[in-house]
Amino acid sequence: MKTINWLSLPILLSLTLIGCGGGDDSPTADGSGTEVVDEVHSAMFNNPAFVASWGEKGVFTDANTCSSCHTGNATVMEFNGKDVSPYTEWKHSTMANALNDPYFNAVVEEETHIFPHLKGFIEDSCLSCHSPMAYTHAHQTGEALVSDATTTLLADGAYPFATAIGDDHAREGISCTACHQIQSDDLGSIASMSGHYKINSTDDNMGSAPAIFGPFKNLTENSMVANTQYKPEYAAHIAESAMCASCHNLYTPSLNLDGTLAIVSGTTDTNAQFPEQTPYWEWLNSDYSDPAKENKTCQACHMAEPEADYKTRIATRKNGTENTNFTERPDVPGGDDANSFFAVHEFVGGNSYLLTLLKTYMTELGLGSASGHSAQGFQDQIEATQIFLSSAAELTVNPSLTGSTLEVPVTITNKTGHKLPTSYPSRRMWIHMKVTDNNGNTVFESGAVDSNGRIAKDNATNGFTQSKCLEILKQPDAATFDSVAQGCYEPHHNIINNPNQVAIYEGVLGDVNQDITHVLLHARQYIKDNRIPPKGWTLAGQHTNPADPAIKDDGIVGSASTDGDFAPGKEAAGGSDATDTVTYSIDVSAGTAPFSVTADLYYQTIKPSFVLGMHADDVAHGGITGDSYVGRFKEMYKETPPMTETLASQTVAVP
Numbered sequence: 001m002k003t004i005n006w007l008s009l010p011i012l013l014s015l016t017l018i019g020c021g022g023g024d025d026s027p028t029a030d031g032s033g034t035e036v037v038d039e040v041h042s043a044m045f046n047n048p049a050f051v052a053s054w055g056e057k058g059v060f061t062d063a064n065t066c067s068s069c070h071t072g073n074a075t076v077m078e079f080n081g082k083d084v085s086p087y088t089e090w091k092h093s094t095m096a097n098a099l100n101d102p103y104f105n106a107v108v109e110e111e112t113h114i115f116p117h118l119k120g121f122i123e124d125s126c127l128s129c130h131s132p133m134a135y136t137h138a139h140q141t142g143e144a145l146v147s148d149a150t151t152t153l154l155a156d157g158a159y160p161f162a163t164a165i166g167d168d169h170a171r172e173g174i175s176c177t178a179c180h181q182i183q184s185d186d187l188g189s190i191a192s193m194s195g196h197y198k199i200n201s202t203d204d205n206m207g208s209a210p211a212i213f214g215p216f217k218n219l220t221e222n223s224m225v226a227n228t229q230y231k232p233e234y235a236a237h238i239a240e241s242a243m244c245a246s247c248h249n250l251y252t253p254s255l256n257l258d259g260t261l262a263i264v265s266g267t268t269d270t271n272a273q274f275p276e277q278t279p280y281w282e283w284l285n286s287d288y289s290d291p292a293k294e295n296k297t298c299q300a301c302h303m304a305e306p307e308a309d310y311k312t313r314i315a316t317r318k319n320g321t322e323n324t325n326f327t328e329r330p331d332v333p334g335g336d337d338a339n340s341f342f343a344v345h346e347f348v349g350g351n352s353y354l355l356t357l358l359k360t361y362m363t364e365l366g367l368g369s370a371s372g373h374s375a376q377g378f379q380d381q382i383e384a385t386q387i388f389l390s391s392a393a394e395l396t397v398n399p400s401l402t403g404s405t406l407e408v409p410v411t412i413t414n415k416t417g418h419k420l421p422t423s424y425p426s427r428r429m430w431i432h433m434k435v436t437d438n439n440g441n442t443v444f445e446s447g448a449v450d451s452n453g454r455i456a457k458d459n460a461t462n463g464f465t466q467s468k469c470l471e472i473l474k475q476p477d478a479a480t481f482d483s484v485a486q487g488c489y490e491p492h493h494n495i496i497n498n499p500n501q502v503a504i505y506e507g508v509l510g511d512v513n514q515d516i517t518h519v520l521l522h523a524r525q526y527i528k529d530n531r532i533p534p535k536g537w538t539l540a541g542q543h544t545n546p547a548d549p550a551i552k553d554d555g556i557v558g559s560a561s562t563d564g565d566f567a568p569g570k571e572a573a574g575g576s577d578a579t580d581t582v583t584y585s586i587d588v589s590a591g592t593a594p595f596s597v598t599a600d601l602y603y604q605t606i607k608p609s610f611v612l613g614m615h616a617d618d619v620a621h622g623g624i625t626g627d628s629y630v631g632r633f634k635e636m637y638k639e640t641p642p643m644t645e646t647l648a649s650q651t652v653a654v655p
Contacts, residue, residue, distance in 0.1 A: 044635055045627045047165060047366035050100070054168035058141060059181065059202060059210045060133040061228060062169070063087060063096075064372070066176045069223060069315045076313045076322050077342075079306035086176070090345040092377035097358055098130040098173035099164060100365050103606060106614060106633035108161060111521055113616035113624065114472060115259055120151035120158035122521075127159055127170070128195030129247035132178040134170030135159050140201040171366075177230075179243075180212045184235065188242030188280075190251075190546050197246040215239040215343070216314070218335040220326055227318055239340065241289070244298040245280035248423070251546070252276045254512065254524040257473055262512055262524060264548045273546060274509075274523040275553035276425070279418040281543040282554045287536030287575065288417035294535065296417055303343035310342055350392070350421065352385040353605045353642045360640050364632070386645060389603065392416050393429075395648035399597045404589035406435065406444075406654065410503075410599050412532060414578040419531035419554070421603060425507035426610040429531075429647070430455070432600040433496075433503075433584055437591030444586045447502045449602060452641040455502060458608045462487050470613040472522075474515050483508075483516040483527065488609075492530040492560040497585040505530050505580075506607070518613030525551055530560035533567050536575035595654040602644040611637050 054062045072078045072085035083089075090096050098104070108126050112119040127135040138144045138159035144167070145157035164170035181199045186192040200210065209225065213235035221232050237243055254262040254272035262272040275281075280298075287293035313326040330340040358365065359378035367373040394413040399406060410431055414420040421427040432447040449455055457463040468474070469488035474481040484491055490504045510527035511517040533556070545551035560566045560580075567576035588595060617623050617631035624630075 044364050044632050049366045050171040050371040052372045057169045058137045060177045063175050068318050084344050086345040092381045093347040095174040095347045102633045105629045109629040110614040110616045121153045123161045124158035131170040134167050136199050184237040192246050193249040194251050213238045215340050216329050241298045249280040250276045255521045277423045278553045279422045282418035285537050285541035286534035305341040348384050348388045352382050355382045389645050393647045395601045397599045397650045397652050399654045406586040406588045408584040411581045414532040426606045428506040428607050429603045431503040434598045436596045443588050443591040446499045453643045464609045465612050481515050488516045494563045495583050503582045526557045529557035535578035538575045598651040601648040603647050604644050606642050
């Protein structure tokens with residue numbers, strides 16, 4: 001097995017496609033050597049069609065096999081006329097489509113283009129979390145592994161993206177027999193994070209049937225044993241947040257600008273590790289991990305039961321009919337754990353944009369009848385995600401007018417069990433503040449968004465997308481470059497008195513020189529992180545970086561750290577109240593009272609700088625000729641821009 005696995009790239013609940021590398025040897029939609037160009041979108045190319053019925057590969061089996069007994073009917077795994085079975089709810093989730101995500105693929109291509117000497121290492125590490133069945137099978141058996149100069153950091157070679165795009169067991173993403181075979185070894189510790197989960201191989205099972213872990217006890221095993229290679233087994237860890245941490249706490253190695261490994265200051269051989277995402281640490285340092293307080297696991301929110309105390313039989317006969325001999329679950333009071341519940345495998349999160357791309361570009365992404373996907377299935381997931389996001393935050397506005405100065409304190413409350421926003425740092429949240437007068441004239445506006453999902457500062461003249469900010473190397477003036485002075489990102493604000501200022505909540509990556517970067521492997525630390533911590537978060541409970549003790553992986557970075565209105569209570573044992581208050585001080589002398597104040601809290605999964613900061617498709621400057629996944633994603637992004645989600649909104653009249 002490999003010795004290092006820091007590079008599992010963006011998990012876009014990600015967490016998020018296809019073969020890496022591009023160029024003349026890129027895979028084609030029909031498997032031939034001739035490029036297949038999409039007839040509607042001429043700048044795009046199609047993936048090979050994904051076929052869901054691929055059978056067995058070592059200890060893994062396709063989800064279609066599971067669906068024969070784990071699909072709902074009118075009486076089993078049904079709620080209000082909806083099939084809430086594991087297979088049906090999973091099929092159109094971001095988890096099931098982790099390798100069909102065009103942004104994920106574009107980022108992998110970008111990183112391997114910048115660091116070609118690490119291509120195999122990057123691709124292999126990414127696939128540990130985006131295609132765990134194919135990745136694990138390759139490393140357990142040696143099948144499809146490649147060893148070359150780009151895989152020297154790996155003990156046994158790499159499973160390449162170009163292979164993954166043609167392997168159906170790779171295209172199935174995070175599937176049933178991946179998660180339900182993860183062992184309890186080291187879960188919740190650094191040793192199991194960044195894709196270091198353990199799944200037993202055929203040799204590890206020593207002739208016994210592979211165990212399929214679940215949260216329920218006293219199982220009827222005959223049906224599964226008779227129809228599959230598995231035996232069901234109760235395991236408490238399958239319902240614990242530490243299980244999710246194996247891929248949703250993620251460290252990537254920091255590289256110097258010359259592509260060598262960055263070494264932690266004061267050491268001679270400790271490689272720096274960047275906390276690409278740490279929602280598990282954020283949750284652990286909150287009331288949600290405390291059994292005496294909120295007491296909610298990742299699964300309790302992202303796989304919530306249909307309603308409180310919902311019970312159902314969790315399987316049918318193979319022909320789809322109900323077997324009344326099966327026990328309804330959870331069996332409480334009875335044999336099951338008191339806190340167990342029927343988990344809906346919807347894996348709902350914060351990425352409606354990915355789901356929109358999957359729906360819009362099914363043909364290009366190789367999805368359709370053979371893969372079991374439908375536009376309506378993705379639309380259902382989009383709507384579920386939007387409903388879920390509507391509960392993520394609260395916003396309150398308390399304006400007061402003194403003379404010609406309108407003071408508007410806006411308080412945001414994070415209602416989630418992690419930072420808001422969390423996970424991959426392409427995400428951002430911001431306040432749109434608008435004040436109009438009695439005649440309907442706009443007196444003040446900050447944070448307005450256009451039809452392409454951009455705010456005014458997402459411009460290329462003096463804003464976030466100017467070329468200097470997007471350069472891979474800030475040369476020749478790296479020593480004097482100032483990311484804030486250049487206008488590459490917005491600093492945290494406690495008081496806003498100018499419409500050019502915007503309250504943006506985000507993580508901003510900094511390289512070894514602490515200059516802004518959009519290259520993941522150049523990231524050494526955050527130079528801004530004012531994502532709002534969850535309720536109960538404390539400074540004392542922060543998690544120290546495993547390589548560099550000067551870094552707190554779930555910390556607050558930048559001027560937010562000295563803002564007394566940001567996460568108040570964080571210094572005390574009881575922790576933060578999960579809020580931030582920003583005050584707008586507005587001169588309304590040009591308007592006529594009464595005034596109307598509207599505050600919207602907007603959210604976006606991919607900010608424009610993260611797209612325009614990719615350069616692998618720039619042929620004029622050494623980019624990829626031929627099919628480029630970066631180029632294809634940019635075309636999708638232009639045609640289907642990432643419109644904002646409104647998390648909360650309030651309008652208040654001021655006499």
